[in-house]
Amino acid sequence: MKYHILISMLIGIVLFYGCKEESHNPYGSDGIAPGKVSISEVVNIPGGAVIYYNPPTDADLLYVKALFTDNNGKEREVKASSVIDSLLIEGIGEVGDYTVGVFAVDRGENTSEATNVTITPLEPPVIQILPTVTGEVDYGGIKVSYENPLEAEVSLNVMVYDSIQDKLVYRESFFTSQPSGAYSFRGYESKKTRFGVYIEDRWGNQSDLTYFEVTPIPDEFLDKALFSVFKISGDTSFDEYGFSASQMWDGQWNSQWNCGHTNFIPLPHHLTIDLGTTAKLSRFKLYQRTGSELYKHGNPKHFKIFGTLDINDLPPYDANNPNAGWTLLKDCYSFKPSGLPIGQTNTEDLEFQTKGEDFEFDVDNLVEVRYIRIENIATWGEQTVSVIGELSFWGEITQEEL
Structure with missing residues (x-):
């Protein structure tokens, strides 16, 4: 029994000292600060600089970083992977000389001595x-x-x-x-x-x-409560798939489930709107159907806007000339700020459409109208369907609703 107790004590002592002396350095780190970074070139650019360097050869090198104080007195840090040979400094708002400290950092977050370099950003x-x-x-x-x-x-x-x-x-x-x-x-x-x-x-x-x-x-906002669909021959229904044409002027456009929606039928698609008032229109906004459908599906890419003062003055409908008697107010092409391919959008695209896409009428040739006809010719998704999130019109109101 004493023999077994002695053996257990010896094992405990060995384990205690073994644990006490065990290294806790991160995996792959030698616990020693890496060597200094060598600067090879500085290329000054507008509002910043590109610092090219040669990193130290330490096996556990993780990244290279730059520390500097910008023109607003704010301390800034920029990091680059150990496999990259340059640091991009940007966002400096004044021309001048700025000291940048460049450091190498290893896997154990051990930091080298600074290599200081002066940059002189060009005009921001x-x-x-x-x-x-x-x-x-x-x-x-x-x-x-x-x-x-x-x-x-x-x-x-x-x-x-x-x-x-x-x-x-x-x-x-x-x-x-x-x-x-x-x-x-x-x-x-x-x-x-x-x-x-x-x-x-x-x-x-x-x-x-x-x-x-x-x-x-002068730029008066036309009251959407007066808007209504005025169905004429050749028009396309925007009341399909559970959607309603009236959703295009209900004041809501930040949901992809709030829009006017046609069936899938060959383009062009036509829609006639009674504005409920007479006005010399100055401009309008078209808000796309948003969400996952932004800049794709049936959102209009190329469309035309026509107008007339008296719907009764139009000639009989002719399928070969569906816009006969209407005055062309604007030939419109939708713009995508990012320029990204179909199906891809960024924040700028979303913000642009959230504010609505502006289309202005010719200030030197403003036409007094009551009825608007939209002809959708091509869609962003290259599909045979039309969807519109919202429409808004402005102008000089010449006669209120009777």
Whole structure:
């Protein structure tokens, strides 16, 4: 019995000291900080730089990182895999010299000594874009155009003079990464208004303000409660598959289950709408059916808008000329900001359609109408079906509903 007790004690002592001396370093780590990173080249770019380097040869090297303080005084960190030979520094909003510390880090999170390098970023995108910004009078507001050759992710931000506060106040933003474009900021009274526009990137860098003073063109919103389908020969039903044409003007468009929907029949498809009031239309918005159907399925890609003041003035329907007697108001092509293939979308596409896609009528040739005819010619999904999430119209109302 004493012999067995002695043996158990010896085994316990061996296990105790063995566990006490066992290494707890992460798998593959030697517990020693890696060697320093060697910088081979610095290429300065707008708003940042690309730092090319040679990593140390430590077998347990995991990644290389850069630490620096940006122009806003914020400490930033950028990491790159050990198999990559460069670090991308971006988001610096002012030209100047910036010190960047480059470190090697191993699997045990042991960090090498710093290799300091100076970068001198070129003029950032927010500064480059500002001189290209122009503003012109528009329906109910101002149209802002811009050039963004670097395709930077930025926002165009509008401020408007507030007489009560006696200063410019922020109103709204438009996000883009397009190389060029224009966006209409609307919803403003038809009186002389001072607008301020500035550019901001995703790191919070802002340009100076540029100012425009315009008197927005009258732009009244047509009451959708007055809208109704006016069925004429050759029209296509948008009441299929449990959907209803009235869902295209019910004020809801953020669900793929709220739309007008046709059967699967050959295009073109026609829809006639009684606006319930007479107006010189200035513009309209088409909101796509959203959700998983965005920019595919039966969402209109190429369509035309026609108008007439008196439906009784139309000639007898002719299937070979279904739009006879109607005035062509707009030949429309839907735009996809991302340019991605069918079935693929990004946040910019969703935001663009959530705000509605704007189509303007010719300001020099505005036509007084009461009835609208939509002819859908081609769809984003290249399918023989039409779906529309929502329709909105604006203009100068010339006669209220009788």
